[in-house]
Amino acid sequence: MDRPREPLPTRVQDTPPLPSAYADALDAGLRTLGLELSISARAAIDGHARLLLAWTAAINLTAIRDPAAVALVHVVDSLSAIRVFRERETERSVDLGSGGGYPGLPIAAALPMTRSLLIEPVAKKARFLSVAIAATGMAGSIEAAPVRAEALAADPRHRGQWPAVTARAVAALPELIELAFPLLAPDGYLVAWKRGDLGLELAAADRAMEALGGGSIEIRPVLGPGLENHRLVIATARGRVPAQYPREPAVRKRRPW
Numbered sequence: 057m058d059r060p061r062e063p064l065p066t067r068v069q070d071t072p073p074l075p076s077a078y079a080d081a082l083d084a085g086l087r088t089l090g091l092e093l094s095i096s097a098r099a100a101i102d103g104h105a106r107l108l109l110a111w112t113a114a115i116n117l118t119a120i121r122d123p124a125a126v127a128l129v130h131v132v133d134s135l136s137a138i139r140v141f142r143e144r145e146t147e148r149s150v151d152l153g154s155g156g157g158y159p160g161l162p163i164a165a166a167l168p169m170t171r172s173l174l175i176e177p178v179a180k181k182a183r184f185l186s187v188a189i190a191a192t193g194m195a196g197s198i199e200a201a202p203v204r205a206e207a208l209a210a211d212p213r214h215r216g217q218w219p220a221v222t223a224r225a226v227a228a229l230p231e232l233i234e235l236a237f238p239l240l241a242p243d244g245y246l247v248a249w250k251r252g253d254l255g256l257e258l259a260a261a262d263r264a265m266e267a268l269g270g271g272s273i274e275i276r277p278v279l280g281p282g283l284e285n286h287r288l289v290i291a292t293a294r295g296r297v298p299a300q301y302p303r304e305p306a307v308r309k310r311r312p313w
Contacts (some may be wrong), residue, residue: 057212065231066187071110078105078123085132085280090138100165100192103129107188108156117156117178128282136174136278137247137288138166139221146220150175150239152205153226157185159249160222164198174200175208195235209238216241216297224249229289230260230313234302237268237293245292249278250286260313261291267313269295305313 065071082101086093105126112118120126137159140148147227148168151160152173164172174189176182177194185200201208208214221244229248236246250257258273265271271294278286302308 071106081124081127083253097165103192107279152223172198205235229257233264242291248289264313
């Protein structure tokens, strides 16, 4: 018979400590970003990484199991958007398809955010997010919700109410625009993490923005060793989104942008 699996840790102190290679990689990335973290922000970000690595063997939160790679590919990549948030004085955001909590949790810890909502429709992943939020002491400003973006956009408490939406490794850019723009307040913006050739995605994104009330796109490189082909795509909403958006997933699949 299979042995019962040990309960997954719910406290940072019950997880293995991070190796020095993690700290070295994160410190190097922070220097490249020109970013200094408070003691509490660094503790929250490190604690989140420890829980992620401890849980991911049982729940597939990330394919990256090396702590130094987590520091670079997850944490530093996520924190590359901090400058955008500070430039626009953003204090509230929604993270779509948050998964293991990147980029939403480290961004919320580093700024800090007054309110951050991490959306993750997969229940076991949303459970991890809730555990990580509580264990790192951020329950007062961050919440995880096991809902779909379409359901959130149909709720008048959220539709057109948020200044920013983030999305990392979730979907193609035009689909992200369709999911994010209905949540955004006027002149709110989506930050999407992208790699590779964006030509086709940008052309489709222009069509999506036109249908969703108009908008503009800015592309910035992600700074960091090993992240040279990573970019931030910042799509700003300019008009009123028609009520029929976002469409259901099956409709989006049949009629993509």
